[in-house]
Amino acid sequence: MRKLSKLLLTLVFALSVSSTSYAVVVASWGGAYTESQKLGYGDPAAKKLGIPIDWVDYSGGLSEVKAQKAAGKITWDIMDVFAMDTINGCDEGLFVKFDFDKDFPPAPDGTKASKDFFTSMPSKCAVGNILYSWTYAYHDGKIGSKKPKTIKDFFDTKTWPGKRGVYKSAMHNLEMALAASGTKPGKGGKKIYKQLSKEKGLKKAMAKMEALCKDPNGGCVFWSAGAKPPELLMQGEVVMATGWNGRFFNAEVGEGAPLKQVWDAQGLDYQYMVVVKGGPNEADAMKAIAEMTSTEGLAGSAKYIAYAPWRKSSLKVIEAGEPWYKDGKTAMMGQMPTHPNNTKSYILIDAVFWADNGTEIGEKWEAMKSGL
Amino acid sequence: MSSETQKILTTDGIPLEVSLKKVERRNKFKAFLLVSPLLFFLLIVYISPIVGMLFNSVDDRMVTNMLPKTFSSMETWDGKELPSEEVFKSFYQDFKILVDKDEHGKLATQLNYEKNGFKSILKKYGRKLNNFEEGNYKEQTVDIHERWGNVDYWRAIQRRAPAYSYSKYLKGVDMYQNEDGKIVQVEEDRRIxxxxxxxxxxxxxxxxxxxxxxxxxxxxxxxxxxxxxxxxxxxxxxxxxxxxxxxxxxxxxxxxxxxxxxxxxxxxxxxxxxxxxxxxxxxxxxxxxxxxxxxxxxxxxxxxxxxxxxxxxxxxxxxxxxxxxxxxxxxxxxxxxxxxxxxxxxxxxxxxxxxxxxxxxxxxxxxxxxxxxxxxxxxxxxxxxxxxxxxxxxxxxxxxxxxxxxxxxxxxxxxxx
Structure with a gap:
């Protein structure tokens, strides 16, 4: 018995060593999102290519991969990153530059990859993965008879007293604050960013958030992990919380939680994948990323979470296959942040604005937070 | 000859004092060998990271080496008005080398810490670089983006000229060195x-x-x-x-x-x-x-x-x-x-x-x-x-x-x- 267990242990060890030595490692955000990636396109791609794909969690930012590079041992092949990080990482030479039409397969009808993308990429290193959205949600059972409908309601602590869950960094919070204080977003939120790049607009947005967080009837709970907002709402720690629409969808439809989302002035944002330059399996990683972001691959992930695929051809696949959600009865198109019903008023998160001004605004934001 | 007779010799003719010292040295060396693994351990996992951190916090050679011509032509600039044509020209030359080496992103990140808004204007600058014509670099640069005509941005570049700087320590207590070289507090909404x-x-x-x-x-x-x-x-x-x-x-x-x-x-x-x-x-x-x-x-x-x-x-x-x-x-x-x-x-x-x-x-x-x-x-x-x-x-x-x-x-x- 003891010999057997020893043998098993050695075997497991040998297996784990050998499997990590050639698997493609993808760093992503964890939780329901990574689950959707793994089931939707990770596993199918691995099966098709015969290359194992491993998933590790991280919480965004380039610090880990920079540290890996500085230490001389990069352990990640592919990363799932914010637009701002693809710009910064690409400029600093951390990621592989793509030739989109050569590196990525065309749509089933033969449309070139670069034409099939939702819009152009922010940098040569990024390939679009999903479109997601910053919305806010409330607990339907606890909110009372009057339901919040607009972005202004998020700041209305008179009608709905209680704490608000907000993202810990300035991103999206300031856009939301301006929209709630009466600035019309304009097409894709252009007017919001015009205001935010001026001293006056920035002050106004900051003051609006500060007022909400200092309000004795309100107050803020800051979250950083995407799984937190639904949890805070379910615990009753907050009455409303901003969050990522896929996470709310997952709690609502996937787990049957009584949460409701408000799409007014949603912050539409893109998510990208990049290949790390000098990663352990660069060649395999290129194959894997092409397979995962193909028409079928991206449509596959939408089976598990309400994030819109980057390829227009994937949307057609989903539409033709409705009800597309894994439970076999929920139609996905209406849940997508890009659906016309949800984009009546929206802000397109401006990555270039944040790459430029993130440091200074971040300082002011942290200073405001430390005074709460 | 009297001093020679006073020295006590060992059997093989070496003075006893020397022989004893030799033994003592050997013992000391042995003792050192015994503790040396610990010493090296401390050096590697404790002392060297701290020294590295100290070095990291004052080291600014990266930017200094990236813009050598710009900084040398800036030496005579008083920082009151826009720098001379020569500075613009040397900045163009320095930046062109960086773009060829694909290292301009690092510079943009560093300068953006110093002053916000550098990232996008450097990016734009990089894109327009190949359209530059010989002569009148100042005008061509300012044409790319109005911020290039703002003297604050050039002052920010100048601040990064020294190879070593303690500005990060000042920042750690909400201070900075202003244009006149005085150490003052940062604006109120940034004190943290x-x-x-x-x-x-x-x-x-x-x-x-x-x-x-x-x-x-x-x-x-x-x-x-x-x-x-x-x-x-x-x-x-x-x-x-x-x-x-x-x-x-x-x-x-x-x-x-x-x-x-x-x-x-x-x-x-x-x-x-x-x-x-x-x-x-x-x-x-x-x-x-x-x-x-x-x-x-x-x-x-x-x-x-x-x-x-x-x-x-x-x-x-x-x-x-x-x-x-x-x-x-x-x-x-x-x-x-x-x-x-x-x-x-x-x-x-x-x-x-x-x-x-x-x-x-x-x-x-x-x-x-x-x-x-x-x-x-x-x-x-x-x-x-x-x-x-x-x-x-x-x-x-x-x-x-x-x-x-x-x-x-x-x-x-x-x-x-």
Missing amino acids: YKKLWVRTLKIAFYVTLLCFLMAYPIAHLLATLPMKYSNLLMICVLLPFWTSLLVRTASWMILLQQQGVVNDFLVWIGFVADDNRLVMMYNATGTYIAMTQILLPFMVLPLYSVMKTISPSLVRAGKSLGGTPFITFWKVYFPLTIPGIGAGSLLVFILAIGYYITPELVGGASGTLISNQIAYHMKYTLDWSFASAMGLMLLSGVLAVYWIYNKLVGIDNIKLG
């Missing part, structure tokens, strides 16, 4: 670090005090109870000590949240109203409670080990000489426990001052400490040299505490067991 340093010291101090107040009776009980009970009590102290820090912090989150166990109990006994539950988490209160509990064993154990050695006959002697229980405690028992208090307080304070994960999880906005800011700059802004500078400031703070303690109490008085 001073506030956080004060808060960190304050929280560390109160956590130490709370730990002391709670640990003293526990340690006393541990030292005086019969073995049967004290062993059980000891396990109660040690069990949380052995539990993972994260588990303990997460348990506090379950206990302290508004719909949590503590609030539920308080509502049940009618101490607070259901719609007015106490806010004990995501603020400084949560940080105090969780940190005190987590750091408590570090105070109990040194106190216990010192109290264990105090003979009970001393207290009895004090009483028999007519002292009241309080007097005997204060005049006899308490002074004997001071080495333990010193050790425990120093340990708890130093641990508390650099605490990170607990404030991050339960602290909210008002309960986060300076180490959370260090982590923020490590992870999100990627300004590692600033994070290094703050790390070193924290380290020197700890050393200062140690020094003050040594002056006041004397480090030889510490007793860990």
